[in-house]
Amino acid sequence: MADNILFYTELTGMPVLDLKGRRIGRVRDAALVPLVHPSRIDRYLVGGGESWLTVRYDQVQSIELGRGIQLSDEVLVPYHDDEYMLRIARDLLDQQIIDVNGHKVVRVTDLTLEIQANGPHDILAVMEVDIGIRSIFRRLFQGALPPLWVRRLQRFIPPNSILWDYCNVVEPDPLRRLRLNISYQSLEEMHPADLADIVEDLSHAEREAIFETIDSEVAADALSEIEPKMQANILESLEPEKAADIVEEMSPDEAADALSELEDATSEEILDEMDSAEKTEVEELLEFDNDTAGGMMNTEYVALYHQASVADAMGALRGNEDLLETLNTLFLVDAEEKLIATIPLARLFIASGDTLLKELASTTLIQVSVDERQDRVTEIFDKYNLLTLPVVDEEGKLAGVITADDIISVLRES
Amino acid sequence: MPKILSRFRYQIAVFLAVLGPGFITAMVDNDSGGIYTYSAAGAKYGYLPLWTLIPITVVLIITQEMCSRMGAVTGKGLSDLIREEFGLRLTFLMMALLVLANFTNVVAEFAGVASSLELFHISKYVSVPLAAVAVWFLAVKGNYRSVEKIFLFACIFYVTYVVSGFLVKPDWKEAALNSIEPKLMLDSGYIYMLIGMVGTTIAPWMQFYLQSAVVEKGVTAKEYAASRIEVIVGCIMTDVIAFFIIVACAGAIYSVHPRDIQDAKEAAMALKPFGQYAFLLFSAGLFNASIFAACILPLSTAYSVCEGLGFEAGVNRRMREAPVFYFLYTALIVGGAAVILIPGFPLVRMILLSQVFNGVLLPFVLIFMILLINKRDLMGEWVNPRWFNTWSWVTVVIMIGLTLALVGITLRG
Numbered sequence: 001m002a003d004n005i006l007f008y009t010e011l012t013g014m015p016v017l018d019l020k021g022r023r024i025g026r027v028r029d030a031a032l033v034p035l036v037h038p039s040r041i042d043r044y045l046v047g048g049g050e051s052w053l054t055v056r057y058d059q060v061q062s063i064e065l066g067r068g069i070q071l072s073d074e075v076l077v078p079y080h081d082d083e084y085m086l087r088i089a090r091d092l093l094d095q096q097i098i099d100v101n102g103h104k105v106v107r108v109t110d111l112t113l114e115i116q117a118n119g120p121h122d123i124l125a126v127m128e129v130d131i132g133i134r135s136i137f138r139r140l141f142q143g144a145l146p147p148l149w150v151r152r153l154q155r156f157i158p159p160n161s162i163l164w165d166y167c168n169v170v171e172p173d174p175l176r177r178l179r180l181n182i183s184y185q186s187l188e189e190m191h192p193a194d195l196a197d198i199v200e201d202l203s204h205a206e207r208e209a210i211f212e213t214i215d216s217e218v219a220a221d222a223l224s225e226i227e228p229k230m231q232a233n234i235l236e237s238l239e240p241e242k243a244a245d246i247v248e249e250m251s252p253d254e255a256a257d258a259l260s261e262l263e264d265a266t267s268e269e270i271l272d273e274m275d276s277a278e279k280t281e282v283e284e285l286l287e288f289d290n291d292t293a294g295g296m297m298n299t300e301y302v303a304l305y306h307q308a309s310v311a312d313a314m315g316a317l318r319g320n321e322d323l324l325e326t327l328n329t330l331f332l333v334d335a336e337e338k339l340i341a342t343i344p345l346a347r348l349f350i351a352s353g354d355t356l357l358k359e360l361a362s363t364t365l366i367q368v369s370v371d372e373r374q375d376r377v378t379e380i381f382d383k384y385n386l387l388t389l390p391v392v393d394e395e396g397k398l399a400g401v402i403t404a405d406d407i408i409s410v411l412r413e414s
Numbered sequence: 415m416p417k418i419l420s421r422f423r424y425q426i427a428v429f430l431a432v433l434g435p436g437f438i439t440a441m442v443d444n445d446s447g448g449i450y451t452y453s454a455a456g457a458k459y460g461y462l463p464l465w466t467l468i469p470i471t472v473v474l475i476i477t478q479e480m481c482s483r484m485g486a487v488t489g490k491g492l493s494d495l496i497r498e499e500f501g502l503r504l505t506f507l508m509m510a511l512l513v514l515a516n517f518t519n520v521v522a523e524f525a526g527v528a529s530s531l532e533l534f535h536i537s538k539y540v541s542v543p544l545a546a547v548a549v550w551f552l553a554v555k556g557n558y559r560s561v562e563k564i565f566l567f568a569c570i571f572y573v574t575y576v577v578s579g580f581l582v583k584p585d586w587k588e589a590a591l592n593s594i595e596p597k598l599m600l601d602s603g604y605i606y607m608l609i610g611m612v613g614t615t616i617a618p619w620m621q622f623y624l625q626s627a628v629v630e631k632g633v634t635a636k637e638y639a640a641s642r643i644e645v646i647v648g649c650i651m652t653d654v655i656a657f658f659i660i661v662a663c664a665g666a667i668y669s670v671h672p673r674d675i676q677d678a679k680e681a682a683m684a685l686k687p688f689g690q691y692a693f694l695l696f697s698a699g700l701f702n703a704s705i706f707a708a709c710i711l712p713l714s715t716a717y718s719v720c721e722g723l724g725f726e727a728g729v730n731r732r733m734r735e736a737p738v739f740y741f742l743y744t745a746l747i748v749g750g751a752a753v754i755l756i757p758g759f760p761l762v763r764m765i766l767l768s769q770v771f772n773g774v775l776l777p778f779v780l781i782f783m784i785l786l787i788n789k790r791d792l793m794g795e796w797v798n799p800r801w802f803n804t805w806s807w808v809t810v811v812i813m814i815g816l817t818l819a820l821v822g823i824t825l826r827g
Binding site: 094104107109110131136139141194202203204205206230233236237413 | 488723
C-alpha cells in the first residue's frame with residue numbers, strides 16, 4: 001500500500017501538533033468546501049478541550065500516519081458551522097450517495113484520501129469512497145488495533161470503492177444544495193431506466209430533490225420507468241407546475257396512467273397547469289378504463305389520408321421527429337378518419353417516392369375497439385406477432401395505438 | 415353525492431394500497447413459538463390468562479405504530495436509520511445479534527413445520543428439506559408484490575384457529591369474563607407464563623420487517639392515516655387469533671385435566687376427541703404459521719443486515735449483484751433446516767437460546783426506536799406527541815423489564 005494514502009478512519013483521532021511539536025488536540029472531523037474545490041479537504045476540525053478549532057488546509061505543513069498533522073501556522077479560529085461545508089463524519093459517513101458510474105445507491109463506510117505535497121503544504125484530497133467489507137473491517141477495528149495492523153490485515157479482503165468523481169451526494173434542502181455546489185447533471189446523462197432504478201432506492205425527500213432539480217424531459221423519461229404507485233407519490237410531492245412540466249413531456253398514455261393513480265383533486269391541479277393541447281389528449285385518455293384497449297393506448301402515431309404517396313409520408317415523418325425513435329407503423333385513414341390500412345415503416349425505404357402508400361399496406365388489417373379487454377389485446381399481440389396495434393372508436397375512427405412495450409409492461413405487472 | 419362517493423372510493427383504494435405490512439407482521443407474530451406459548455397457557459391455566467390479551471394488544475399497537483410511522487415518513491428502513499444516526503459499530507453489533515436471534519427463530523419455525531407435518535405422518539426428513547427449498551424459491555424467484563400477495567393469502571389461514579376454537583365448544587361465558595378481569599396469582603408457573611406471553615409478543619425482527627415493508631410498499635406520510643388503521647387492525651386480529659388458541663386449549667385440555675404441554679403438537683393431539691376437524695384445522699394452522707414465519711424471517715434478516723451495512727439487497731436483484739444478501743438468506747434457510755435434521759440436536763435449548771438473544775436485542779431496538787422517532791430533523795411534524803411519548807417509554811420499560819425477566823428465568827432454567 002502506497003505511503004501517500006490515508007483513510008478517513010485513520011485521519012479521525014490523529015493528533016495535531018503545533019510549531020513546537022506539542023499536541024493541540026485530535027482531528028474530530030474534516031470538511032470539503034465544494035464551491036472552492038471539489039475534492040480537497042479544506043478544513044480540519046480539531047477537538048481540544050471544550051470547543052473545536054478549525055485548521056485551514058494551508059496551515060498544515062505535513063501529514064503522516066503514525067505521527068500526526070504538523071501545523072505551519074498555529075493561529076486557529078474556533079469552529080463554527082457554516083452551510084458551505086460538507087463535513088465528512090456528519091454529512092458523508094454512513095449516508096447514502098449515488099454511484100453515477102455503477103448506477104446504484106451506496107452507503108459510505110470510509111473515504112480513501114491521498115496526501116499530496118503542494119509546495120510547503122501537505123494537502124489531502126478525496127480519491128475514493130469505500131463501501132465494501134474491507135472498509136467495514138477498517139471502521140470496526142480502527143482504534144482497537146494499531147493503524148498499521150489494520151492496514152496489514154485488511155489486505156486479505158478485496159477492496160470495493162468508487163472514484164470520488166463518480167459520486168453524487170443527495171441533498172434534499174435546495175438552498176444547501178446550492179451552497180454545496182451539488183448538481184444532478186451527471187444523472188441527466190444516464191439512461192432513464194437506470195435513473196429510475198436509482199430513484200426507487202432513495203427515500204421520499206431525496207427522490208423529490210432529484211425530480212425537482214433535473215430537466216423535465218429527463219424526469220419524464222425516468223418517471224415513465226417507475227412503477228405507478230411511486231409515480232403518483234413523486235408527482236404528488238412536487239409543485240403542480242413542475243409536475244405539469246414533467247407530465248407534458250411524458251407520452252400521453254403514460255401521463256394518463258400516472259395521473260389516474262392520483263387523487264382527483266391533485267390530478268386536476270396538475271392538468272390545470274398543463275398546455276391545452278397535451279391536456280386535452282391526456283384528458284381523453286383518462287376517460288378510458290385502465291384495463292381496456294383505450295386505457296392502454298397512446299395517441300402518438302402518424303396517420304395519412306388514403307391517397308398519400310411515399311413522399312407525403314416522408315414529409316409527415318419530417319414533421320414528427322420526436323416520434324421516430326419508436327415508430328414502426330404508419331396508418332391510412334379515409335376522408336372520415338376511419339382506419340383503412342397499416343403500413344410497416346420499413347417498406348417505405350425500398351419504394352420510390354411516387355408510390356401510393358396503399359400499395360405497401362399489410363394484407364390484413366388487424367384492429368381493436370377502445371373497449372376491448374386487456375387480456376384479449378395481449379392475446380391478439382401474441383397471435384399475430386404484432387409490434388403495433390391500432391385502436392378504433394365505435395365509428396371505426398383511429399383513436400390511438402398500442403405498442404409492444406405497453407404489452408410487456410402489462411405482462412410484467414400480472 | 416358523487417363527490418363523496420369518489421372520495422370514499424379513493425379512501426378504500428388508499429387502504430388497499432397500504433394493506434400488507436401491518437397485517438403480515440402482526441400475523442407472523444403468532445408463529446410456532448407464539449402458538450405454543452398460547453396453547454401452553456390455555457392448557458395449564460384455562461381461561462385465566464385471557465385478560466393479558468388486551469394489554470398485549472395495546473403494547474403491540476404502540477410499538478408497531480411507531481415503526482410504520484417512521485417508515486412512511488422517512489422512507490427508510492430501521493437499520494438504515496440506526497446506521498445513519500448511530501454509526502457503524504452499533505449497527506454492526508445489532509445486526510450480529512439480529513442474525514443470531516433470527517437464526518434460532520428460523521430453527522424454531524422449521525421445528526414447527528416438522529412437528530405439524532408429523533401429525534399428518536410425514537417424516538421430518540421429507541418435510542423440512544422440501545419446505546426449505548420451497549421457502550428459498552418463493553422469495554428468490556418471485557418479486558416483492560407477488561410474494562406479499564401470497565403472504566396476505568396465508569394470513570387468511572389463521573381463521574383455522576377460530577374454527578377449531580368453536581369446534582371445541584368452550585365455556586364462552588367464562589372466556590368473556592376472564593378477558594376483561596385481570597387475575598393475578600403468586601404462583602411462579604403462572605407468572606412465568608404471563609411473562610412468556612408478553613415476551614413472545616414483540617420480537618426485534620418485527621420492527622425491522624415492518625418498517626422495511628412499509629418503505630418497500632411506498633407508503634407516504636400522506637397515506638399514513640390508512641396505514642395506521644391497517645397496523646391497528648392487524649394487531650387486533652392477531653390477538654383475536656391468540657384468544658381462540660387459548661380458548662381451544664382451555665376447552666380441550668384444561669377443562670378435562672389441566673397439565674403442562676411440551677409442544678404445539680401435543681395441543682393439536684388433545685383436540686382429537688372434539689372431532690377430526692378440530693384437530694386437522696389446529697395442525698394445519700400450525701403448519702401455516704410455521705412456514706409463513708420461515709419465509710419471512712430469513713428474508714427480513716438478510717434485508718435488514720444488508721440495509722444497515724450498506725450491501726445491495728433485494729429479491730429483484732440478481733445473485734451476482736447482491737452476493738451478501740443471497741448468502742445470508744440462503745445460509746439462514748439451509749442452516750435452520752439442517753439443524754432440525756441433526757439427530758439428537760438439543761432443540762429445546764436452542765429455542766430457549768433464541769429467547770435470550772431476542773431479549774438482549776429488544777431493549778436496544780426499542781430505545782433506538784424512541785430516540786429516532788423523536789428526532790425532529792428526521793420526522794418533522796410526525797415526532798411523537800408528548801402524551802404518546804410517555805406511553806411509549808412506559809411500554810418500553812415494561813417490555814424491557816419483562817423480557818429481561820424472561821431471559822433471567824430461561825438462563826436459570
